Amino acid sequence: MLKGLFEDTRRFQIGTSAGRWRTLALAGACLIALCVSGQAQAASPAGCAALQAKYPSLKGKTLVNAINPHTPGYESIDPKDPSKYIGFDIDLGEQIGECLGFKLTYKAVTFAALLTTLASGQADIVISDIYATEERAKAADFITYSKVFDGVLVAKGNPKKIDGINLSMCGAAAAENTGYVEVPLIQALASQCKAAGKPEPTIQLYDNNANCIQAILAGRADTYVNDVNTVDQAVKAYPDKLEKALAVTIPYSVGIAVPKNKPEFRDAVMAALIEVQKAGSHMDLLKKWNLDVNNFEEPRILSVK
DSSP: OHHHHHHTOOOBOTTOOHHHHHHHHHHHHHHHHHHHTTOOOOOOHHHHHHHHHHSGGGTTOEEEEEEOOEETTTEEEETTEEEEEESHHHHHHHHHHHHHTOEEEEEEOOGGGHHHHHHTTSOSEEEEEEEEOTTGGGTSEEEEEEEEEEEEEEETTOTTOOOSSSGGGTTOEEEEETTOTHHHHHHTHHHHHHHTTOOOOEEEEESSHHHHHHHHHTTSOSEEEEEHHHHHHHHHHOTTTEEEEEEEEEEEEEEEEEOTTOHHHHHHHHHHHHHHHHTTHHHHHHHHTTOOGGGBOOOOEEOOO
């Protein structure tokens, strides 16, 4: 049954029908049920061996993964060895590489530079908690692998009573990463706040999550909206100073970015990701890094011409 589910996986195109969404959702739900119940098949050496035979040019190569290593749980500097990186995305990328026969090295850049680094050829792949959006898919193809749930981080006690990306943010200062999808959503509140006779929100742009969180701790910003797991990690680190106002659903998925001019590489990565998921390793990694297993998503390709 599981094999059949993945054989039915098709490339996602803009304008995908509701029926296909329902089919993919059902397939994903069935896969989660199998993994959680411990019935996921063991790793498939035969499957990976077949992929290495199909994509022999990748075997033995060392590829560069561009990352923004400031998202604990996903990718961050190893506190025990600053020369290494750790996290869910690091482990997932290395399992994909192992399946296809290549190794990964890492190039640390700002979040805003992830896709430009890929486009310039300084990196071969981006696995760094980046949301796959249609706008970003103009610069790179994406293989999605995780649903997105955002959290609203505020100071302890929520003094501004912020309860989402809505009028409660009027007059507030929001810290955000440059290039994040939340930035235009908050900017769009300006006209609504003005119509309501309230001051518009201001946005402070930073290069990484740590600086956004520090802005709230220092009292320079009132809120920070980002992946709910990142927000939860911040609250866990500063339980007396920060809290999560709530979690909001954002209509995006997290994706692996690859160059648009390398469709064979893109297809190889997606096939390897499917093998990793079939083996149950994806779900195991979510649990290892204390991430919500509901983030699991069956892969699809987002490509915009």
